[in-house]
Amino acid sequence: MKVVTEQLPPLQIHHQGEAPTGAMVEIVELLLQQATLDGQIVFYPWARAYEVAQQQANTLIFSIMRTPAREHKFHWVAPLLADTVHLIRLKSRPELAISAIEQAKQFRIGVTRSDIAQFYLEEKGFTTEQNILLSSSYPRLWQSLFDRKVDYIMANEFMWRQKQTFEGETFQPIEVALSLDDFAQDYYLAASLNTSPIIISKLKKALEKIHQSGQYLAILQKWHLAD
Template identity: 30%
Template sequence: MKRIFFALALSFPAIAQAEPLKLLTEEYPPYNFTSNGAITGASVEQVRLMMKAIDAPFELEILPWARAFARAKNEDSTCVFTTGHDDERDKRFKWIEPLLIDKMVMVRKAGSGIDPLTIEAAKRFTIGTQRDDFSYSFLTANEFPKIDLAADMEATLKKLLNNRIDLMMTSEKTFEAMKAQGKGVEPALVLGGKRYGLACNLSVPDALIGKMQKALEDLIADGTQDRISADYGLRPNR
């Protein structure tokens, strides 16, 4: 009987091997970006610590946002971050949050004089963002007529600084990081606050989602999240 059991065990060596969770993100400093060939950022550091705490295998990859977002919707064992959580996205994913709590802001090129006082006034201008970005959902939901889409935030910023668009949408904390880096941008219109986190395919087991959520809550409770935010020049999540 012992020999039979041993033979069966050898026949199924992969059963005990957990499939790595695919964690996808985009170039969107200071939350997730490539530096000297390595993926880093305020959100990336939190995610690495979460996965280490629960001892779960994962693969991390940077892609254009639209591709990363689509894969998380359609592929098993896949999550995307740092993802804004709104009503439209709520039921399409399982969520671990908050990696970030922040406001959205419309940003203008410094000295441009573009000064919309309301959302309705901003509709006169061409607004830049990224396909499937949270801000794109906001713009389409509010029926903005002139939306310019780019592959990533850096491309949108270049369009703004080269006068190819009038305004761009980003998070308030990202805007503050841009200012600290000497980018020639100014706030034009501050919008409402939102939560951001990991959006996971509905196939990801609830037990794993629960462990990841608990690991994130531990990072928040012991001050690690605030320390990481400070390391990247960001205000704490409050």
């Protein structure tokens, strides 16, 4: 079977010529092992991963947020991680302080293409013609913020805290401009609609086992995603 994902440190990390790693990569690999399923994790830009997971049989995708608009497009195997989502700005730009999402319409917000963040903003009246800048990956998204091509980016707390920690002095100081409390916050492992029910059942049972054994929590703690 095929397993698709995107570059999203510290959940999914892939460097050319090296084996993929990251918290969710380790969990998904452990799930496949426990379920005695053969699957290769393939990294794509998010829009491509999302497309492949809808079109190909016996395909898994992670880490994907579950929303009403996506509900009928996948089998939702299991939640993997919960986190909060924010608008992030450079600390050196206090003029970008806001208290409501509507105030951000006069500025540009960076998001990854076909990500839930894009659809969230579009539902609130933002457009790619006026105030949304699309990037193909999270590294490019961060660079657009540092280069001031955008005023804000939408990012999960674990994502920007991890990036700040590991990049140290090369990371420009940032801060939360606005917490988006109405944004979907649970990351899932999902499967294409034409995935075998046997595979889905095996994965759900495997997840129960690694939760019960403590392996799941140990991986999150290793990556500083849980206490």
